[in-house]
Amino acid sequence: MTAETTATTAPATPRECPCRSGKTFDACCGPYLAGLPAPTAEALMRSRYSAYAVRNIDYLHDTLQPETRGDFARAEAETWADNSLWTGLEIRSTEGGQPGDTDGLVEFVARFTMNDKPLTHHETSRFIHQDGRWYYVDGVLGARPRSGPKVGRNDPCPCGSGKKYKKCHGA
Numbered sequence: 001m002t003a004e005t006t007a008t009t010a011p012a013t014p015r016e017c018p019c020r021s022g023k024t025f026d027a028c029c030g031p032y033l034a035g036l037p038a039p040t041a042e043a044l045m046r047s048r049y050s051a052y053a054v055r056n057i058d059y060l061h062d063t064l065q066p067e068t069r070g071d072f073a074r075a076e077a078e079t080w081a082d083n084s085l086w087t088g089l090e091i092r093s094t095e096g097g098q099p100g101d102t103d104g105l106v107e108f109v110a111r112f113t114m115n116d117k118p119l120t121h122h123e124t125s126r127f128i129h130q131d132g133r134w135y136y137v138d139g140v141l142g143a144r145p146r147s148g149p150k151v152g153r154n155d156p157c158p159c160g161s162g163k164k165y166k167k168c169h170g171a
Contacts, residue, residue: 014026014027017029017030017046017050018049018050018053018054018086018089019046019047019049019050019053019089020088020089021046025050028046028050029043029046029047029049029050029051030050032044032047032059033047033050033051033054033056033059037132037133037134038063038133038134039099039134040097040098040099040104040134041094041096041097041098041101041103041104041105041106041125041127041129041134042091042094042097042104042106043134044063044127044134044135044136045091045106045108045125045127045136046089046091047059047063048060048063048136049086049089049108049110051063051081052077052080052081052084052086052110052112053081053086055078055081055082057074057077057078057081060072060077061074061077063133063134063135063136064135064136065128065130065135065136065137066135068137068138083114083115084112084113084114085112085113085114086110086111086112087111087112087113087118088110088111089108089109089110089111090108090109090111091106091107091108092107092108092109092143093105093106093107094106094107097127097134101129102128102129102130103126103127103128103129104126104127104129104134105124105125105126105127106124106125106127107122107123107124107125107143108122108123108124108125109121109122110122110123121141122141122142122143123139123140123141123142124139124140124142124143125137125138125139126138126139
């Protein structure tokens, strides 16, 4: 009489998406990296971040606006992906970039560690929607420029106090 033993293993734990959305990779960026079009500019931004984290350099190339792909620095992207530990993504703001829009902006802060040094990459990226897909066009480093009315020192304070700006909130 022999006893049969069956090996048991713990079920695989779904891994968290590198973009830190709180979803699993398979429920967040994974489908886009596998070829499904991102539905919004923000989803494309998150998936591009995740592409660095999982070293999917082809995805980074393929999600560039087709007219700008000739400028893609593959070796630089590979080096950045290979030498960084990607620790989180914070989406600061979005403008447009929804289904039905033709363009969108996403301000984000990407966090990573390189050479044991924590670093950030703060950018406002511009995206376009063409041929049924969102594409990264370009970005401006730093905080997104805010627009609003300029108030001169001798103008009325916008708070409605009736005082000049310099004597109220401009002091």
